[in-house]
Amino acid sequence: MVYVGQRGRRRTRRTQGNRNRARGRWLSVCAWLLVLALGFCLAFPKTAKSLRQKASDALGLDIGGAVGAFGESLRSGENIWKAAKGAFERAFRADGGEDMEVGANKDGDMPAVNKLGDAGGDADGVNTGESGITDPVEAFRESQERFSGLGLPGNVSFERPDLAELKTPVDGTVTSGFGYREHPSDGIVRFHYGIDVAAGAGTEALSVADGTVAAVGDSTSYGLYVIVKHENGVESLYAHLSEVCVKNGDTVKAGDRIGTVGETGNATAPCLHLELLVNGNYVNPGFYLYV
């Protein structure tokens, strides 16, 4: 109903004032929500990370993972459109449609982020054959036989290229091997691009061979990581570190300390996640180490 005259004008002003006060209240509530969210994430980072994962699972939305994956794709020089497509698929958990991890970059020299590939501390164990075959290559292949229908992700090789002897990077036990595995927490099949070696927090992580530090970074999945480039197209990645003691461009020798074992990133217990690339293809570090 429309009021005319003095009384009407007062009513309009009062309504306007009420509306503005209501808007002001909403603004305050939302501002406080933002401050609380920020404060909570900064004060309790581990709890926040775990809540983030749960919210992400519940909503089917992984914004952090998508941003991380896009960043990694850009780093490895992947085509921008492909990287953007991968990021959108990752955001809505649509990568592969079979709950498989985003594949590694085909022509990059830096690996993609493993979203769930390296939850250290699970008791998956090393992939060994069931028939008691002792050759590590044959044993590994036999263990992967039941996943043969899934095909190999991009930039992965099940071969064992000839490499010079590698130094053990950390004293510990391999708790998660290379290749396909059913994740112990949800039974979903995922590809694990490296090995997880459980060790005490603060244990020294050593370079497996002589080389040059190519990258030092921090990501949602890997946590603190170091990439070392060796001779003959070999690269090694060390993730979930609590500390890094090298920087980009440093020269390291086999057995040199590059950091300390931690549980940064999506690790659930202190462990070293080690990946090995030969000419851009992920190979099984278990063929050369902890045999």
Next chain:
Amino acid sequence: MVYITENQRFFGTADRKVDITPGFLLLAAAFTVLAGPGRALLALAAVAVHELGHLAALALCGAHVTGLRFDIGGGEIQYSNTLSFTGEALAALSGPFAGALLAAGALGAGEITGQAFCYELAGVSLLYTFFNLIPASATDGGRALSALTALALGPEASDKICRAADILCALAVLAGGFYVFWVSRGNATALICAVFLMNACCKKPRFGVK
């Protein structure tokens, strides 16, 4: 100076107003929780540089900026005087251009330092730029399309082209949402986001540059 006007602008000086909506703050809080405070900050930096690009172009074109509004769709700059079609196109494209420059700079910094956050900043900035270049009415791409087609073919033809672009974009976004819904085996969030995006894309801009 804080005051409340008929237009519900909440605070600012007499002739320049900054409006932050509850929706923007909620979105920021949700982003902080879902992606982490670090990435939320990167997203804020990308939006800020994008808007600074617009402001710089508007200043060059002699526009009188009267307000800045942050809502759930991003930032909106309000200006009082009319720009030429060329000026409008320049003002609309300057934001995405600034975003692309930020991405290039962040990539370069990433190459030098090897730090992951540089690449993530580049990624966030590129994603925001891509989104804004969608040729729908409410985005910078749509405004640029409107201005450029008006310059080339006249306002009436430009209107028709922009309406057609709106429909095509809405359909493409919806199709994308259904595709992701199917590939992700029933992730309803994808469809909801697509509907929201479709609505945001086709909303007529209220005033000024988005």
